Amino acid sequence: MTANIALKHLETVLNPRRRAEETPVPLGHAGADAVLGGGLKRAALHEVFAPAGHESAATGFAACLAARLAANRSMLWIRQDYCALEFGELAATGLLELGLAPARVLVMRAAQAEDGLRAALEALRCRALGAVVIELCGNPKDLDLTASRRLTLAAEENGVAALMLRFTARIEPGSAQTRWRVRAAPSPDEEENWGQPRIEAELLRNRQGGTGCWVMEWSCDDGIFRDPATDRGAVVSAAGDRPAPAALAKERRTAAA
Amino acid sequence: MVAGRSGNTQLVAALDRKASALGLYVGQPLANARAMVPALRVVAEDAPADAKLLARIADWCDRYTPFVALDPPRGLLLDVSGVGHLFDGEQALLDRIRAELRRQGFAVRGAMASTALAARALARHRDGCVVAPGDESKAVAPLPIEALDLDEPATHAFRRAGLKTIGQAAGRKRAELTARFGSRLVYMIDTALARANAPISPRRPLPDYRAERNFAEPVATEDIIRQTLLALAGALSELLEKRGEGARRLEAVFFRADGIVRRIAVEAGAPLREPNAMVRLFHEKLAALADPLDPGFGFDLIRLCADRIGRAEAEAQQLDSDAGRERELRLLVDRLAARFGRDRILAFHPCDTNIPEHAFALLPAQHAGPAERPWKKLRGAKEAPRRPLRLFARPERLGLLRAVDGRYHMRWRNTQRLLTRIEGPERIAMEWWRSAEPTRDYYRVEDENGRRFWLCRDAQSGQWSVQGGFA
Known part of the structure; x- marks a missing residue:
């Protein structure tokens, strides 16, 4: 067992891709990043719950998280047919307006939750993808502890982020790395303009640390979350759309020299 | 009877x-x-049942040649050009087909000749004969005129004229025959005597590439079927590689020992040549079948054909590069499409219209291809999204009320919300060349909880509807 862990560690150190997968992806919101230990783990399962009526806001949060985790790679959005009927179909124009690239989004229409979960497992094994979003309604019986564990394992093994977007669902035990509850947040009264999308994200579970609740604003131009209380767009924060291995390449160059 | x-x-x-x-x-x-x-x-x-049975026999005959044509009500035409040597000669092939069909309980008559009509005439009157090319006129001439399967008055007219055999009829002057019976009959006689050739049309398009394996003992286990498919895919991919092509659509045909034939097809988004990828697609498809592949007493022939192909350049195996990633993604799309259906795995495609709801389309990812025009953002820098993230396929009606204090309330899905912000209208005229719908005004609204909706007001009727929700 120890040897196994050591081997895994060695692989992490030696393989640049592995290292990229292990580096957490910062959300951009200082408070949340501090609690998350620098950011979200890429190769893991994250759950986003939407309270009734806040489905669009949760969708936006999940899409933005997926875009950050996917880091320029494609994402697969698996959704149950019922979700599209009840809460609306994912719109390419909406993604575009949020600063995401619709050309890098594949959509799968799953008739039932079972199909969606099966497709998600298959997709998580494809390393060419950056993230897989699974949009489910209610608490399907196929989504038990085993299913969620399977998704986690597949995500860990292949370095593909798995995001579960749950509508009208009861929170059940699962193997998710983080679990969020997301609702829309009202725009501030003093602001005259129609502001950037603003949500209230509550971190319910975090396997690596504490929890918390923050109001975040998604900056459509920079592709990153902001804390509306502190940086009111004053300074340009770390660019959100930069490919992750850039820093590593530089490191390798110095090693070679 | x-x-x-x-x-x-x-x-x-x-x-x-x-x-x-x-x-x-x-x-x-x-x-x-x-x-x-x-x-x-x-x-x-029961004519439909007869036709169905004939089609099933035709399916069964597919094992001898891909070129099988129906000759209703009770005939089949097989083009066996170049097939005979696989079965120890043409006579042996004919005898084998007749014997196998007889074993299945059918009364069979069959013959082989250079043209379909000659073979049909011979089958009716000289069962089991194979006529070498060039000997048709000798073999067909003595047959009675009925063998041509003419309509009743024509046959009767020949009989009245004392022309009882095809040979006698053919001996008359062509001008006389044409004048009396029309040119079609002359053409038929020519075809029967192999002086002319009439093409037959196969039931199914002929595949471009195919590979098959016969089994002495019928096979039924999944392992062997899988291995066979892999071997066949290997053979197919060699053929494809030689001509620099790849398969866009593959069909596996399973011939059961009891005569039932099952066809299973998979599609690929881009020309495909790797045997493993082909087999994986079939594996997905077989796993997802509503009525699983039932081997019954086993399959005695398995065939793999590529019936739609495309050019495929040899590509080096690159890992973790953009091209390699794209290829992997394509294979994933193919697998998902094989399992769940190609209309379930979709890609966004920009459309050239100013109607906001139709600005994009979801197309099957396998066939979508690259977008012809770039995606265009509507919002300026530092602006909020101007289009919703979730769009209702069917806009839902809503009621908009104005309270005494001048604030608006929106009633939708049995709840009433107070609207704190309303922005609009964004007026969009409908494209007159497509539909005669009136101009519409779009509004962005936010309720007291911060939920943002995209509303639409029909300028003519004044009806409000919810189009979608913003993030």
């Missing part, structure tokens, strides 16, 4: 051997036949 209805009379449609020995004949009125043989057992004709 089988009776069928023709117009207002019931006629004898088919007879078994015993009945014909009693002097009954096909085409006889049923009443006459009943008068001759009162103890006649009559079965009603």
Whole structure:
């Protein structure tokens, strides 16, 4: 067992891709990043719950998280047919307006939750993808502890982020790395303009640390979350759309020299 | 005996051997036949079932040649050019087909000749004969004129004229025959005597590439089927590689020992050549079948064909590069499409229209191809999204109320929300060349909880509807 862990560690150190997968992806919101230990783990399962009526806001949060985790790679959005009927179909124009690239989004229409979960497992094994979003309604019986564990394992093994977007669902035990509850947040009264999308994200579970609740604003131009209380767009924060291995390449160059 | 209805009379449609020995004949009125043989057992004709059975026999015949054509009501035409040597000669092939069909309980007559019409005439009158190319006129000439399967008046006219065999008819001057019966008949006689050739059209398009394996003992286990598919895919991919092509659509045909044929097809988004990827697609498809592949007593022939192909350049295996990633993604799309159906795995495609709801389309990812025009953002820098993230396929009606204090409330899905912000209208005129719908005004609204919606007001009727929700 120890040897196994050591081997895994060695692989992490030696393989640049592995290292990229292990580096957490910062959300951009200082408070949340501090609690998350620098950011979200890429190769893991994250759950986003939407309270009734806040489905669009949760969708936006999940899409933005997926875009950050996917880091320029494609994402697969698996959704149950019922979700599209009840809460609306994912719109390419909406993604575009949020600063995401619709050309890098594949959509799968799953008739039932079972199909969606099966497709998600298959997709998580494809390393060419950056993230897989699974949009489910209610608490399907196929989504038990085993299913969620399977998704986690597949995500860990292949370095593909798995995001579960749950509508009208009861929170059940699962193997998710983080679990969020997301609702829309009202725009501030003093602001005259129609502001950037603003949500209230509550971190319910975090396997690596504490929890918390923050109001975040998604900056459509920079592709990153902001804390509306502190940086009111004053300074340009770390660019959100930069490919992750850039820093590593530089490191390798110095090693070679 | 089988009776069928023709117009207002019931006629004898088919007879078994015993009945014909009693002097009954096909085409006889049923009443006459009943008068001759009162103890006649009559079965009603079922033409659709006959056609279905004929199609199944045709399917079964696919194992000998891919070129099988129907010759209704009870004939099949097989083009066996270049097939004979696989079965120890043409006579052996013919005997084998006849014997196998007889074993299945059919009464069979068959013959082989250079043209379809000659073969058909010979099959009716000289069962089991194979005519070498060039000998057709000798073999067909002595056959009675009925062998041509002409219509009733024409046959009758020949008989009246004393022309009883095809040879005699062919001996007349062509101008006379054309004047009396038309050019079609002359063409038919020419074809029967192999002086002209009439093409037959196969039931299915011929595949571009195919590979197959015969089994001495029928196989039924999944392992062997999988291995066979892999071996066949290997053979197919070698053929494809030689010509620099790849398969866009593959079909696996399973011939069951009891004559049932099952076809399973998969599609690929880009020309495909790797045997493993092909087999994986079939594996996905087989796992997702609503009625699983039932081997019954086993399959005695498995065939793999590529019936749609495309150019495929040899590509180096690159890992973790953009091209390699794209390829992997394509394979994933193919697998998902094989399992869940190609209309379930979709990609966004920009559309050239100013109607906001139609600005994009979801197309099957396998066939979508690259977008012809770039995606265009509507919002300026530092602006909020101007289009919703979730869009209702069918806009939902809503009521907009104005309270005494001048604030608006929106009533939708049985709840009433206070609107704190309303922004609009964004007026969009409908494209007059497509539909005559009136101009519409779009509004962005936010309720007291911060939920943002995209509303639409029909300028003519004043009806409000919810189009979608913002993030």
